[in-house]
Amino acid sequence: MSGFLGPLDADGRVPPQQQTRVAAFLISAHGALARQFALALPLRIETAWQTELNAQFYRESEIVSLLQRATIWVPDIALGYMAASWEAAWLPPPTGLTGDRSLAPSVNLATLAHAVHAAIRPAALLPTEASPADPFVLALRRIEFESGRLLQAQILFLKGPELLPFRDAVSAALEQRHNEVRRLWREMLASIGIDPRE
Template sequence: MSGFLGPLDSDGRVPRQQQTRVAAFLISAHGALARQFAFALPARFEAAWQTELNAQFYRESEIVSLLMRATSWVPDIALGYMTATWETAWLPAPIEGIADRSLAQAIHLATLAHAVHAGIRPAALLPVEANAQDPFVVALRRIEFESGRLLQAQILYLKGADLLPHRDAVSAALEKRHAAIRKLWRETLESIGIEASRSE
């Protein structure tokens, strides 16, 4: 089992089957975030922080759009079952100790986004000899760059004064979400012969 994507073809491109499965996972994760950010957007902004929700929604949508176009897709019959598993994992889960539904939803979205952006590092899977001009390679690097920027918004919210009274509940929810995302990502990579520890 390798720590990197490949073996690359003669043009330095990632095998299409690996592209397909990695892209499908990332589209599922970032697509779920885009949908949930869209649902969380108010009809009218009444606070400055709400503009960040709008920015996050568009960034996640751009990541999905980029992957759809940059990936060299091949049929993959395993994706039906795998996608169902992934989509279930993105759903909100009850947060112990927080009865306020809107607050729990905001914490769910922030912890999910934090886990996706911090826990999934697709560019780390690329070998140094990967073709820097290949659209899929460029896309993975772009996604990792954007994830680093988006992560800052989740950190600010999760460590903010508004959640100080719920610090233990937030920390527990964040830890659980990170563990679930790491497990899914590891299983996805192992299914295409990649040693997941390289990307964590």
């Protein structure tokens, strides 16, 4: 196993089979976030944090759109089963927020977003000789850059004063989400011959 995508072709591009599998995983994760942000958006924005929800919805949608266009897609029989397991993992789990159930959907969404943006670092898989002119390479770098920016909003919410009484439950939910996202990411990478720990 390798720690990087490849072997690259003569033009420094990532193999299409790897592009397909990595892009499918990222589209599943960021698409789930986009759908959940869309459902969380009110019809009318009345508070500052709702403005951030709107911005995050559009950023997640842009990531999905970028990957759809920048990826060289090839048939992949295993994707049907894999995608079903990924989609099931993005569903909100039960939380321990017994004091205020209205916060549970927001906490579920923020913990998933935090895990996706913090635990998945696609650009770290690119070897140094990857072509800077390859749209897929540029897309992975752009996604990692955007993830760093989006992560700040999740941190502010999860460490905010309204969640102070539920700190233990939020920390447990966040840890569970991180473990699940990391496990799925590693399994997907292993299926294309990548060991991200190398």
